[in-house]
Amino acid sequence: MRILCAIGQSDGPQIIQRLANMLGNQHEIYLLHVLDPGPRLGLEEYLHNPGPVQRRRALPLEKTQALDAAEQSASQAVLAEAIEAAQSAGFSVSGEIQRGKPEQMIVQTARTWRSQLIAIRASEGTQGRPQIGPASVGHTARFVLDHAPCDVLLLRGP
Amino acid sequence: MLQLIIGILIFGLTLGTILVRPYRISEALAAAVGAVLMLLAGILPFTQALQVLKGEWNIYGFFLGLMTISAVADRAGIFNSLAAQAGHWAGGSVRRLYLAIFIIGALITAFLSNDATALILTPAVFALVTRLRVPALPFMFACTFIADTASFLLPVSNPINILVLDQFGGGLGIFLHYLVLPALFCIVLNTTLFLWLFRADLRRTYAIKDLPPAAPPDLSFFRFTLAALGIIAVAFVLASVFQVPLSLVALGGAVLLLVGARRSSHLEWKRLGKEISWSLFIFISGMFLVIQGVENLGLTGLFGGSLMRLAGSSPLRAVLFTAAGSALGANLINNVPMALVMISALRAINASAPANLGLVYATILGCDLGPNLTTVGSLATILWLLILRRKGLEISSLEYFKLGILVVPLMIAAGAILIWLVR
Numbered sequence: 001m002r003i004l005c006a007i008g009q010s011d012g013p014q015i016i017q018r019l020a021n022m023l024g025n026q027h028e029i030y031l032l033h034v035l036d037p038g039p040r041l042g043l044e045e046y047l048h049n050p051g052p053v054q055r056r057r058a059l060p061l062e063k064t065q066a067l068d069a070a071e072q073s074a075s076q077a078v079l080a081e082a083i084e085a086a087q088s089a090g091f092s093v094s095g096e097i098q099r100g101k102p103e104q105m106i107v108q109t110a111r112t113w114r115s116q117l118i119a120i121r122a123s124e125g126t127q128g129r130p131q132i133g134p135a136s137v138g139h140t141a142r143f144v145l146d147h148a149p150c151d152v153l154l155l156r157g158p
Numbered sequence: 159m160l161q162l163i164i165g166i167l168i169f170g171l172t173l174g175t176i177l178v179r180p181y182r183i184s185e186a187l188a189a190a191v192g193a194v195l196m197l198l199a200g201i202l203p204f205t206q207a208l209q210v211l212k213g214e215w216n217i218y219g220f221f222l223g224l225m226t227i228s229a230v231a232d233r234a235g236i237f238n239s240l241a242a243q244a245g246h247w248a249g250g251s252v253r254r255l256y257l258a259i260f261i262i263g264a265l266i267t268a269f270l271s272n273d274a275t276a277l278i279l280t281p282a283v284f285a286l287v288t289r290l291r292v293p294a295l296p297f298m299f300a301c302t303f304i305a306d307t308a309s310f311l312l313p314v315s316n317p318i319n320i321l322v323l324d325q326f327g328g329g330l331g332i333f334l335h336y337l338v339l340p341a342l343f344c345i346v347l348n349t350t351l352f353l354w355l356f357r358a359d360l361r362r363t364y365a366i367k368d369l370p371p372a373a374p375p376d377l378s379f380f381r382f383t384l385a386a387l388g389i390i391a392v393a394f395v396l397a398s399v400f401q402v403p404l405s406l407v408a409l410g411g412a413v414l415l416l417v418g419a420r421r422s423s424h425l426e427w428k429r430l431g432k433e434i435s436w437s438l439f440i441f442i443s444g445m446f447l448v449i450q451g452v453e454n455l456g457l458t459g460l461f462g463g464s465l466m467r468l469a470g471s472s473p474l475r476a477v478l479f480t481a482a483g484s485a486l487g488a489n490l491i492n493n494v495p496m497a498l499v500m501i502s503a504l505r506a507i508n509a510s511a512p513a514n515l516g517l518v519y520a521t522i523l524g525c526d527l528g529p530n531l532t533t534v535g536s537l538a539t540i541l542w543l544l545i546l547r548r549k550g551l552e553i554s555s556l557e558y559f560k561l562g563i564l565v566v567p568l569m570i571a572a573g574a575i576l577i578w579l580v581r
Contacts, residue, residue: 009291010362039294043284046298047277060433063281066238070285070370077368078291 004115008124012082020089031095034102103143119153165455168195186437189444196451216405223408228274229433230415234383235374237282242372253360263304268311269391275305290364296356307348309526311341314394330398336519340573379422449498462503477520481574484524497525516581
């Protein structure tokens with residue numbers, strides 16, 4: 001089976017482990033980590049309009065580059081960790097990093113890669129979130145459930 | 159009478175433009191046009207205008223010096239290095255990292271003023287937590303809030319303090335007498351409340367191997383800058399004690415750092431010029447003149463009088479009203495014009511008298527802390543809608559509401575009561 005596995009900032013290895021336990025390792029896995037530009041845009045917007053007038057100053061190019069580097073280093077680490085976990089679990093694995101709205105990128109990739117199953121966490125940071133109930137499924141997972149072109153495996157809990 | 163109406167119209171139009179910014183008109187332009195209109199209407203004589211601007215040299219020098227110091231310190235990698243050090247010190251605990259950022263933010267604000275924290279530390283911390291794969295939002299809140307919350311620890315911590323102190327005098331002793339307890343209390347309150355509010359996100363850990371190297375690109379320039387910053391910090395404290403104008407220290411410190419940067423070939427004038435907000439000087443100059451015009455018409459005196467009547471015979475009520483009013487005004491019309499209005503009103507009621515001195519420090523408290531409400535506002539609209547719902551950050555809308563509605567007024571009320579207690 002072709003499984004698209006949507007991984008967040010630190011949950012890649014756990015998702016792989018659970019997939020291996022549930023479905024065995026005779027599947028082709030595509031790891032997708034989506035870099036959400038939202039927080040970064042928020043920061044830039046804040047720095048453009050941080051309240052009192054005297055604070056307004058543009059972000060120097062060097063800072064933008066430092067932020068790019070930080071994002072790149074983090075997402076590469078995410079993917080590398082997950083690939084390693086998938087390989088040691090015996091899956092046939094490939095993956096990529098994309099930039100955009102996670103929910104849309106996941107659905108779009110599922111379509112283009114012709115995945116038969118999408119594995120996704122109910123919400124990325126489950127600490128403090130209810131395990132069941134209306135608030136238990138985050139925005140991204142909810143969108144994927146609504147729009148996925150294939151079956152969706154919703155992983156609950158930590 | 160006609161002049162009074164025209165004056166009120168000019169004042170209202172200037173503040174309205176700053177508030178609404180129609181067609182994205184810059185605040186500096188609005189303030190400059192307001193000042194020119196005050197001159198043209200004959201409300202503000204030209205000679206008086208020149209005198210007012212000449213009298214404010216300390217604040218211009220302070221802004222210029224401080225912005226240069228921050229820019230060079232940033233270039234030397236001080237802010238990135240501090241953030242990385244915090245990461246090493248916290249040893250993998252996000253909670254400890256959060257606490258460390260609060261401490262660093264408070265120290266930077268205390269000695270390099272609030273803007274250094276809000277504008278330079280925030281992106282440095284953002285880059286760090288992104289690298290560590292830790293949720294960025296709580297850290298953005300920490301940096302932007304502590305920039306305001308710690309900004310009345312020392313006179314140098316916020317340019318607003320200098321604006322006010324230039325008018326009413328008072329050395330470091332009096333400043334600390336009134337504000338050290340409120341400042342420490344507000345910092346502890348802010349830190350504790352945020353640790354609780356973001357507790358779910360802070361319960362994580364990060365991998366030490368993901369930390370960026372703490373070593374700066376040019377070690378000798380870094381060491382020089384660090385030593386110079388230490389000297390500047392001590393000089394700021396001494397200048398506050400002996401009531402030497404802080405602009406002299408800021409400009410002297412800037413020159414010292416520029417010499418060091420030049421010797422290490424890190425000085426780029428063009429780049430430095432870009433990092434200094436030149437329009438700020440037009441904005442504050444315009445505001446000085448507009449508020450002087452309003453003062454000439456007797457309006458700020460009336461405002462001061464009504465403030466005293468409202469307070470009646472209760473000094474506590476007077477301090478609370480002044481702090482809360484300044485904070486609200488700082489949000490509505492920006493903190494510089496609000497501080498200027500308050501200064502003018504306080505001058506009219508002889509606030510230098512010992513009995514009224516509490517009101518001066520309540521004004522500082524309100525104008526310094528007030529912008530936190532705007533921060534809640536801007537971060538709320540930008541980030542809450544953009545990130546929280548999408549990423550499913552563990553913060554319910556009710557908790558978020560508490561943050562804005564509870565934290566800021568709580569700090570202002572507690573700070574005002576402490577000022578009243580020590581008066």
